[in-house]
Amino acid sequence: ALVFAPQFAASWALVQERQRPDQRIDLRAWADTNLDPGTVLVNQSNHKTFNPYFSGLQGRHWFDWWVVSDITERPVEEWRRRGMSYAALDVERWRAALETGAGRAYFDELLHLRTFDKPGAAGPRTAVFRLWRMQHETEIRFGDRIYLVGYDLDATQVRPGDSLELRFYWRAAATPEADYSLFIHLTASDEVAPLAQVDGAPARVERLTLTWDDPDETIISQPFSLTIPPELAAGVYAIRIGLYDYRTGERLPVTGTAGALADAYTLATIAIPGGENGEY
Numbered sequence: 034a035l036v037f038a039p040q041f042a043a044s045w046a047l048v049q050e051r052q053r054p055d056q057r058i059d060l061r062a063w064a065d066t067n068l069d070p071g072t073v074l075v076n077q078s079n080h081k082t083f084n085p086y087f088s089g090l091q092g093r094h095w096f097d098w099w100v101v102s103d104i105t106e107r108p109v110e111e112w113r114r115r116g117m118s119y120a121a122l123d124v125e126r127w128r129a130a131l132e133t134g135a136g137r138a139y140f141d142e143l144l145h146l147r148t149f150d151k152p153g154a155a156g157p158r159t160a161v162f163r164l165w166r167m168q169h170e171t172e173i174r175f176g177d178r179i180y181l182v183g184y185d186l187d188a189t190q191v192r193p194g195d196s197l198e199l200r201f202y203w204r205a206a207a208t209p210e211a212d213y214s215l216f217i218h219l220t221a222s223d224e225v226a227p228l229a230q231v232d233g234a235p236a237r238v239e240r241l242t243l244t245w246d247d248p249d250e251t252i253i254s255q256p257f258s259l260t261i262p263p264e265l266a267a268g269v270y271a272i273r274i275g276l277y278d279y280r281t282g283e284r285l286p287v288t289g290t291a292g293a294l295a296d297a298y299t300l301a302t303i304a305i306p307g308g309e310n311g312e313y
Contacts, residue, residue, distance in 0.1 A: 056149040056156035057082045060121065061090045063147065064161075066239045066251065071118025072097040074104055074164075078157035079121050107140045113164055124150055124158035139301070142166070144202075147250040163253075167202045173298050175276045176285035179213070179242065180204045182251065186272075190304045194263040197272075197303070201254040203236060205245035212241040213276040213285065217259055222269050222302060225311060231259050242276075250271060267307025273297045 064073075064275075073083055075098050081087040083098040104112070104120055112120075122142065130136030143162040150158045167183030168239055174180050183202035191197060199217065214234035218227035234241060236254045245252060259272070275297040277284040284296035 035216040054151070054154045055204075056151060056154045056159065058089065058090060058148050058156075059151075059154075060156075060159055060161070061088070061092055063149075064096060064119075065094055066237065067101045067146070068094075068096075068119065069162075070094045070096060072099060072116055073257075074099050074101050074112065074117050076101065076120075076121075076123045076126065078123055078184075079159060082121070104231070105136065105139050109139065109164060115156075117164055119146075120162045120164065121159050124148060124160050127160045144251060145249075146253070147247060167200075173291075173294075174288040175213075175298075178205050178207050178209050178278065179245070179285070180206065181274075184300060186301055188303070189301065190306065191261050193261055193265045193305060195261050197259045197261070199257045199259065199300075201235060201274075203245070203252040203254070204248065204250065205242070205252075206248050209242040211278050211280075211302070212243050214279040215254075215257075216275050216277065217257060218273045218297070219261070219291060219303075220271050220273055222271050225273070225297070228265065228270070229259060229262055233257065260276050261305070265305060267305050269302055269304050271278045271302050272300045274300050 040163050057079065060079070064083075075082065077100060080098070080100045082090065083092075083096045085091050099117065102124070103121060110307055127140070130140065133265055140162070143164055144166045148158075148160045149156075150160075150199070157216045168185040170183045171181050180203065181201060182204050185198075185200040187198040188195070201215070213235065217231045218225075219229040220227055234255075236242075236245075236252045240252060275284050275287065286296055287294040287298045
């Protein structure tokens with residue numbers, strides 16, 4: 034029995050190692066749920082994560098991958114021109130880069146999405162980024178836990194019957210207490226009654242607010258389409274958003290950098306021109 038003790042110990046250690054949760058599985062599943070398909074820059078430690086033939090991780094969406102030793106070897110804009118959308122990088126290399134001014138400036142051009150750094154888990158410690166930031170950055174609080182940190186809006190001048198596309202970027206300081214819904218209202222600039230509206234999960238249906246459990250995660254919504262009523266007159270209109278408990282209809286209070294903003298936030302204004310010269 035003593036002869037086989039070392040082999041038994043080694044085998045037991047291997048069994049224990051394989052029973053640890055693997056962060057590469059978490060990363061691949063999270064990408065499926067949270068990201069639009071695209072090409073991911075990866076370090077060698079994740080070179081199999083998005084390759085289903087080698088990793089065995091079958092996702093719902095296909096992500097191409099490109100192995101790179103150091104992302105900073107090329108400017109961010111060049112990676113974008115080459116069709117790259119995301120980066121999944123070793124945490125140690127990322128944090129080392131942040132020790133330099135050039136490294137901080139480089140990563141300021143990216144949008145940090147999540148870090149997979151669970152204590153005791155197997156697999157590489159990985160930080161995930163999108164290679165471009167949101168169009169508009171904000172710091173608007175809904176309730177005491179949810180923050181709107183940015184949004185995209187594809188137009189600010191439209192015609193009746195057009196559709197606006199919006200996308201939202203969220204963070205949660207702590208897990209929200211309920212599954213909240215988002216409303217998007219188009220209103221007259223000086224009124225709150227909606228002329229058009231869209232409601233839905235504020236991020237994606239797979240990421241209800243009760244799943245927002247990482248305060249460092251940036252949660253990107255699905256695109257929302259808001260259709261301008263075809264009979265709407267020329268003028269300036271407001272896009273207002275808010276979060277509410279769909280079971281009760283109760284809205285979360287909104288707080289901006291200047292203080293309380295009632296229960297809705299005026300995200301942007303849009304213009305519908307009229308007349309031959311485009312007057313409002």
